[in-house]
Amino acid sequence: MSKPLSALIVEDSDNDTLLLVEHLREGGYEPSYARVDTAQSMRERLDDARWDIVLCDFTMPRFSAFEALRLLHESGQDIPFLIVSGTIGEDRAVAAMKAGAHDYILKSNLKRLIPAVERELREAIIREERRRAEAQIRRLAFFDPLTGLPNRARFIERTHEALNTALRERQTLALLLMDINQFKEVNDTLGHNFGDALLVQVATRLRGALFDQDLVARLGGDEFGMLLPRIRAPRDIDVVVKKLNDALSAPLVIDGLPILVEASIGVALAPEHASDADGLLRRADVAMYLAKTSGSVHAVYDAEQDPHSPRRLALLGELRRAIEGGELRLYYQPKVNLESGRAIGVEALIRWQHPVKGLVMPADFIPIAERTGLIRSLTEWVIGEALRECANWRRGGHDLHVAVNLAARSLHDPQLPEKIADLVRESGLSASALMVEITESSIIVDPARALDIVTRLGRLGVAVAIDDFGTGYSSLAFIRKLPVDEIKIDRSFVLGMLENREDEVIARIVIDLGRNLRMKVVAEGVENxxxxxxxxxxxCDHAQGYLFAPPIPPGEFSAWLERNNSTSGWKR
Known part of the structure; x- marks a missing residue:
């Protein structure tokens, strides 16, 4: 069956045009084509149709291949451009290729036409897939993949911009933080998929309740941020909050089940409460906590009720006690070799067994620890405990490494390599038993410092992995300087790769990149x-995810390890 092909033929001879068309038909194509031989006619055709390929004579009485290339570049279209000419000297051919032509073919040797067309069409598809993948990576750097809303990084960036405008024009700006009451109970009772569907519906309703100039973002978990760049008077906040509350008042229906949503909203105003983005976020967070504890729908920041954010200070004190009092736990998730099915490593994930609140997830306390010196004690405890468990597994005959996540502040701690060296010595293991996982976003905070710390860790023999690869916006050229052993494909790409072509392309690009850079590639979030x-x-080399095992306590992981690695490998 003939393949359709739309060809723009830049040629002054009807006979030569028909000859090209006939060769395309003989090569298995069904061409639809247009012939042009002037700049004006080519410009019009580029504007009014979509072309798969351009076939261009080199020299014509009123036009040339170089002029045609210039017009194609000006149009912004990436279309294969093949020169098909009666005669062309070597110097001119080289000049044409440098100007952007993809190949040149002599009219006396048209047997090269079909292979060249097939090759360039394939290359064009690959370039388009790469552009889409890169655009997706850029989008994920600033947008939440679940809701499609801007993420925290984009929200802070927009807040900076809006603050500059508001302060310059002497306007009032409002920043609102909102979280969903009892969201954890919804997740625990009905499952994470249900919780995700709830967040998507909440995001849609919030966006619909505000004006186009206002910004809604998902900052993480069940927390949303809203930026109102032009508030005429503080009392207007009451109107906005009522609109938001009304938008959430009708039950959300998920899988046929109606769910009533209640939220707590904290409000901070600029310049009254703060004139910088971080200050506004902190004060809106304090106000949100006041709303939650008072049972109100919303609260506006009140300096008299914020002697340095009571909620955070209280949690910080409890966390310090947790490190000293044995309330922290490590859960472990295996990394499985996709070829053998056997576990080759394990990722250590911290949990806090709070005596009152129950199991607290890291997202609720790591940011607090990271803003203080407490992150150092926390990191040292995690690495020491992970190495201790790894030593137990190795004594049991399981040759595993253990991976530990490093927060951005830990990655830039100049004392970290020495402390890790001490912890490795105390464990009795070789440094290669430990892997540290760092994110792209933590690297770009201070690239020079990150390079120094990672290089020193590499000299110790500690392995290094780039976690959540593809979701940050670091320079690939810089990452190549790092002594990295492993890159991990973020779960957001893996979860959607079977249904979403762009996610599959990104996964393939990361795997190819890892192979070219001689790094192992691990896919996160493998669930089926x-x-x-x-x-x-x-x-792909390795994978981890719920298909193999969720994060589990050390006792359960040891049992899983005995079942898995004592046989021929993982089986469903």
């Missing part, structure tokens, strides 16, 4: 057999 097989077909 079809995804495992697809990743294996792409050449």
């Amino acid at each position: 057999e079809a995804t495992r097989r697809a990743l294996g077909a792409l050449g």
